[in-house]
Amino acid sequence: xxxxxxxxxxxxxxxxxxxxxxxxxxxxxxxxxxxxxxxxxxxxxxxxxxxxxxxxxxxxxxxxxxxxxxxxxxxxxxxxxxxxxxxxxxxxxxxxxxxxxxxxxxxxxxxxxxxxxxxxxxxxxxxxxxxxxxxxxxxxxxxxxxxxxxxxxxxxxxxxxxxxxxxxxxxxxxxxxxxxxxxxxxxxxxxxxxxxxxxxxxxxxxxxxxxxxxxxxxxxxxxxxxxxxxxxxxxxxxxxxxxxxxxxxxxxxxxxxxxxxxxxxxxxxxxxxxxxxxxxxxxxxxxxxxxxxxxxxxxxxxxxxxxxxxxxxxxxxxxxxxxxxxxxxxxxxxxxxxxxxxxxxxxxxxxxxxxxxxxxxxxxxxxxxxxxxxxxxxxxxxxxxxxxxxxxxxxxxxxxxxxxxxxxxxxxxxxxxxxxxxxxxxxxxxxxxxxxxxxxxxxxxxxxxxxxxxxxxxxxxxx
Ligand code: NAD
Ligand code: UGA
Numbered sequence: 001x002x003x004x005x006x007x008x009x010x011x012x013x014x015x016x017x018x019x020x021x022x023x024x025x026x027x028x029x030x031x032x033x034x035x036x037x038x039x040x041x042x043x044x045x046x047x048x049x050x051x052x053x054x055x056x057x058x059x060x061x062x063x064x065x066x067x068x069x070x071x072x073x074x075x076x077x078x079x080x081x082x083x084x085x086x087x088x089x090x091x092x093x094x095x096x097x098x099x100x101x102x103x104x105x106x107x108x109x110x111x112x113x114x115x116x117x118x119x120x121x122x123x124x125x126x127x128x129x130x131x132x133x134x135x136x137x138x139x140x141x142x143x144x145x146x147x148x149x150x151x152x153x154x155x156x157x158x159x160x161x162x163x164x165x166x167x168x169x170x171x172x173x174x175x176x177x178x179x180x181x182x183x184x185x186x187x188x189x190x191x192x193x194x195x196x197x198x199x200x201x202x203x204x205x206x207x208x209x210x211x212x213x214x215x216x217x218x219x220x221x222x223x224x225x226x227x228x229x230x231x232x233x234x235x236x237x238x239x240x241x242x243x244x245x246x247x248x249x250x251x252x253x254x255x256x257x258x259x260x261x262x263x264x265x266x267x268x269x270x271x272x273x274x275x276x277x278x279x280x281x282x283x284x285x286x287x288x289x290x291x292x293x294x295x296x297x298x299x300x301x302x303x304x305x306x307x308x309x310x311x312x313x314x315x316x317x318x319x320x321x322x323x324x325x326x327x328x329x330x331x332x333x334x335x336x337x338x339x340x341x342x343x344x345x346x347x348x349x350x351x352x353x354x355x356x357x358x359x360x361x362x363x364x365x366x367x368x369x370x371x372x373x374x375x376x377x378x379x380x381x382x383x384x385x386x387x388x389x390x391x392x393x394x395x396x397x398x399x400x401x402x403x404x405x406x407x408x409x410x411x412x413x414x415x416x417x418x419x420x421x422x423x424x425x426x427x428x429x430x431x432x433x434x435x436x437x438x439x440x441x442x443x444x445x446x447x448x449x450x451x452x453x454x455x456x457x458x459x460x461x462x463x
Contacts, residue, residue, distance in 0.1 A: 006030070008131070009034055010033075011041060013276070017173060023071035024071075027070055035075065035077075036075065055344040077117065089131060095284070116145060119151075125154040126153065129159075133222065134221075136288065139157045139182075156184065156188055161218070167342030180217050193211055232268075233308055235266075236272065238252060239462030242463060268443075271311065271315045271415060271443065272308045272309075272353075279308070285301050319440050329364065333368070334355065334365050334369075335421050337351045337372040340417065341419065349415070350442065356386055359395045366398075368400070368404075370418055402421075410437075422446065426454055440459050441459065441460035443460075444461055
């Protein structure tokens with residue numbers, strides 16, 4: 001089938017950027033991104049393209065080029081489903097917070113609702129594409145719902161997981177290492193795969209488009225995230241050993257990364273990985289493994305999360321210990337709240353957990369992040385439900401100027417590796433702080449020698 005009309009359900013961090021790039025590269029295809037969240041759709045349609053709901057370098061230009069030409073954002077879900085030949089499902093699949101599998105399994109309620117809605121609306125054959133990250137064998141459940149509740153039309157289900165990383169989403173989508181498409185081995189399944197291959201082939205070299213069976217595709221996504229997160233936990237484990245032995249984790253990472261079998265990426269020690277997916281996907285992998293009785297497999301992967309939690313906790317504990325075992329009433333400046341640079345996404349950011357620990361110790365947090373505002377910070381803390389919202393509000397102050405955040409602070413903690421932090425006038429910050437002035441660099445971002453020369457007591461992860 002030659003695809004000329006695509007619908008994507010879910011206008012989030014994946015659906016929005018992915019569809020914008022498809023629209024840009026496939027001017028002959030009409031792409032409609034739909035969502036139940038009216039405010040989010042309104043923001044995607046905001047006249048000022050700088051106000052789209054997701055900050056990603058380069059995204060607003062692509063949206064400006066394509067919006068209302070062949071890219072549309074809408075809340076009219078049924079209409080978009082009806083018109084499309086191919087439907088991406090790109091809704092959120094968070095960790096379950098209730099019932100069986102609470103805290104581990106992926107919550108598939110949004111996926112199931114999409115399937116039921118598609119089944120209800122579809123009046124002709126359609127290709128359904130799993131873009132969300134899903135437990136292996138979800139396609140089976142999707143197919144059962146679609147075939148048993150639909151209007152007798154044919155559905156082909158493909159798995160096409162997304163590998164973009166936030167902050168580099170546009171570049172990742174324009175130049176993917178690979179595009180993975182899993183489908184049924186039947187002739188109809190293979191035809192559906194080819195229809196989607198033809199969409200990507202508008203800009204992705206064919207040798208980078210990988211075709212597998214559905215289950216391999218679903219499981220490859222969980223596996224890729226588990227392997228990436230495992231590298232971060234591995235280097236973070238070594239960072240603690242480095243701190244005890246006067247080895248320097250940056251030197252160790254460089255030395256091992258030059259081994260071409262290991263490779264240099266994802267070896268940056270940090271305050272801990274965050275983001276909406278690593279933890280959720282590994283927990284899901286652990287849950288699935290346990291469900292099959294594979295307890296050793298489950299324990300192996302769970303350790304990646306245990307290490308990450310430990311890394312966050314030991315960062316906050318170290319701040320308290322270094323500040324003479326009390327931060328009560330002290331001002332701690334936080335630079336960064338997003339889970340990594342170049343994104344406004346804060347989901348599972350290590351900063352949230354570090355702040356929570358320090359507020360437990362009655363610290364006052366003065367925060368600056370280039371892309372995250374006060375309401376989001378409070379919402380993130382309230383979500384943890386550690387204390388009353390009013391108490392979070394008392395302890396968190398956000399600033400739109402980093403120098404004001406640091407003024408009269410006892411310590412600065414670097415939580416996100418925003419490039420701009422490197423270029424600050426650190427002498428000016430030092431002069432405005434209480435002495436001794438401490439920096440806890442959770443990202444190994446600043447130049448240790450330079451900071452010490454200014455007069456800071458400077459500590460970074462793993463050295
Ligand atoms: P998100 O929360 O930013 O976006 C999901 C959107 O789906 C929300 O706006 C929500 O309102 C909408 N939605 C939910 N149910 C709906 C329904 N029934 N009808 C219409 N809209 C509905 O999530 P995200 O970060 O874009 O992630 C989506 C999926 O992609 C997840 O499975 C995630 O694991 C996966 N993924 C995410 C990333 C990433 O970098 N964020 C990368 C790769 C894969
Ligand atoms: C990650 C994967 O990289 C993507 O391929 C995947 O599509 C995505 O998850 C997903 O499924 O959601 P993302 O979470 O956006 O992307 O960002 P990463 O660059 O992977 O960073 C994740 C976390 O690990 C961040 O907090 C980052 O600061 C941290 N990190 C990363 C380190 O601490 N050290 C490193 O060396 C690399």
